[in-house]
Amino acid sequence: MSGPVDPADVLAKPSSMPLVRPGAKATQSSAAAPQKTCAPVSDSRSVCIAPAKPSSRQALAPQAIVPFPSWCASSDGSAVAGTRTAACRITGLLLTTTQTVNGSTRVTGELNMDVYDYTYGAVDLPNWIHQIGLSPWSGWGDAVNSTATGTLSVAGDCVVNGASAFPVQSLSPINNTSRSGEASAATTATAVGAVGECTTTWNLRFQVPNYPQATASSAMAEIMCDNAVGANGSRPARVGCVVPWYPAQVLYSQSRYPDLASHVSRAQGSGLPGATITNPLNRNVDQASIDLNRSRACGDAPSIAGKSCDEYPLASTFQGLAFGGTRRTFSGCNINAPTGVTGSSGASACMITATENNAQGGVMAAFYYDYRVLHSDPFRVGIGS
Structure with missing residues (x-):
C-alpha cells in the first residue's frame, strides 16, 4: 500500500465517543x-x-x-x-x-x-x-x-x-x-x-x-x-498532545473505495481485529516487520492488470503475519489461501483495484499524522458511506 499522501483522503474524523480507559492498555x-x-x-x-x-x-x-x-x-x-x-x-x-x-x-x-x-x-x-x-x-x-x-x-x-x-x-x-x-x-x-x-x-x-x-x-x-509523528508531505512536523490509550478511528468510504471497503469489512466480519474500541489494531513503525507482514500476506500475489494485493490487518500494525497466524482469503480475491476461515489470529489477503490500494497508503499516513498515532498506539478501522 503506497501512494501520495493527501490529507483530503482522510475520509472522516475519528469517532469522538468516549471510552473508559482499559487499565491493561494504559x-x-x-x-x-x-x-x-x-x-x-x-x-x-x-x-x-x-x-x-x-x-x-x-x-x-x-x-x-x-x-x-x-x-x-x-x-x-x-x-x-x-x-x-x-x-x-x-x-x-x-x-x-x-x-x-x-x-x-x-x-x-x-x-x-x-x-x-x-x-x-x-x-x-x-x-x-x-x-x-x-x-x-x-x-x-x-x-x-x-x-x-x-x-x-x-x-x-x-x-x-x-x-x-x-x-x-x-x-x-x-x-x-x-x-x-x-x-x-x-x-x-x-x-x-x-x-x-x-x-x-x-x-x-x-x-x-x-x-x-x-x-x-x-x-x-x-x-x-x-514531536515524534514527523511531517506529512507539505505538512510540517509539530508538537501536540493526545490521550494515547484512546483508539481513534479511520473510516474507509464504500462509495470511493468499494473494493478496499469490501475486503476490510469481510476480514473484520471473519473475526480479525480492528473494528472495535475493545479490540483495536496497534501501529508498528519497524520497517523490517512491516515488510515481513506484507511479504507473508502478499509476496506470492498474482500479476493482474489494474489490481494489487491488499492485506488486513494492515502491514503497519502488530497484528500482521510477522507476529503469528496464517494467511486466509475470500472467494473472488485471486489469492491462493484457504477461504471460510474465522478467528482473530492471522491476516486476510485480497486482490483489489490498484488505485484504491494506493490511496489507502495516503489515507493512513494522513490519519497517523492528524491523530498522532505513534508506535504501539491503538486505533480502529471502520467502514463509512
Whole structure:
C-alpha cells in the first residue's frame, strides 16, 4: 500500500465517543483518590478529608471555562473516560469537622462533594488544560461554611504554563454548583523525536472558620505529548498532545473505495481485529516487520492488470503475519489461501483495484499524522458511506 499522501483522503474524523480507559492498555496511570488525611488538631478542633463515593448528579459549572462533560467516568470513583484529546474522572471527598471538649470528641459537621478532573489538549498544541471542579451536594454543621482554593503542580516532562486560576470559593452545597479552577501545563518534549509524559496535580486547600486548614490532592496523567509523528508531505512536523490509550478511528468510504471497503469489512466480519474500541489494531513503525507482514500476506500475489494485493490487518500494525497466524482469503480475491476461515489470529489477503490500494497508503499516513498515532498506539478501522 503506497501512494501520495493527501490529507483530503482522510475520509472522516475519528469517532469522538468516549471510552473508559482499559487499565491493561494504559500507557500512564491516574492517581487514585487521596487517602484520608486530617489537619493537625488546633484548639481541640480538627478537619479530616477522606475519599468518598461520588454522587450520581451531573454538576453545574457556571464558573468553568469548559463545561465538565457528561461522560466523565464515576462507576467506582477512580475510572477515567476519554477521547483522543480529553480525559475526565469523578471522585468524591468527605470533609468532616470535629471538636474535642473535656476529652470527648464529637463530629461538628460534614460536607460531601464530587471532584471533577478534566484534562484536554489538542493534536497540534504543546500545552493542555487541567480543569478541576468541586461540587458539594450535601452537608451540615460547621463543614458547610468551608471554602476552597488550589494550585497546580506538575511532574515529568512538563512545566506549569502560567498561573493557576482557582480563587477562594465557598463550598456551601447550593444547587450542586461546581466551584472550578483551571491551569495549563506545557510539554518539554519538543525536540524532534521526543515523547513526554506528565502528571498534573491540583493541590487543594480547605478552610473552615475557626478550624485548621486541611489539604487534599487530585492528579491526572492521561495526556502524552510528542514531536515524534514527523511531517506529512507539505505538512510540517509539530508538537501536540493526545490521550494515547484512546483508539481513534479511520473510516474507509464504500462509495470511493468499494473494493478496499469490501475486503476490510469481510476480514473484520471473519473475526480479525480492528473494528472495535475493545479490540483495536496497534501501529508498528519497524520497517523490517512491516515488510515481513506484507511479504507473508502478499509476496506470492498474482500479476493482474489494474489490481494489487491488499492485506488486513494492515502491514503497519502488530497484528500482521510477522507476529503469528496464517494467511486466509475470500472467494473472488485471486489469492491462493484457504477461504471460510474465522478467528482473530492471522491476516486476510485480497486482490483489489490498484488505485484504491494506493490511496489507502495516503489515507493512513494522513490519519497517523492528524491523530498522532505513534508506535504501539491503538486505533480502529471502520467502514463509512
